[in-house]
Amino acid sequence: MDFRLELVVIPVSDVDRAKAFYTEKAGFNADQDHRVSDEIRFVQLTPPGSACSIAIGTGLGVDAAAGPVQGMQLVVSDIDGARVELAGRGVDVSDVQEFPWGRFVFFSDPDGNRWAVQEVR
Secondary structure, eight states, rough: OOOOEEEEEESSSSSSHHIIIIIISOOEOOOOOOESSSSSEEEEEOOOSSOEEEEESSSSSOOSSOOOOOOOEEEEOHHHHHOOOHHTOOOOOOOOEEETTTTEEEEOOOTTOOOEEEOOO
């Protein structure tokens, strides 16, 4: 039996602002934006090449306040290229940081949800 992680809900305070950040700046694909009712809106966004998506929206049954989720991590094969791409799209991304366990950059969305990007070759 496979147990695949395919969707993680990220709480945000402004769905349109968050969707714009993730699609226009972070480069995620907008897979769905469905308004079920006045109380429920489901937006699914997927990083390029990822099997796991994030969901943002309203009325999704998440009790957490918007931000800050920490520990979300993307993986790339070229951290320097990833940093250039993110910065070029207007993301406030850290310099490349080197640790004994890998090379990383870090950024946050408008609600303070924090992301790490790790280079794995």
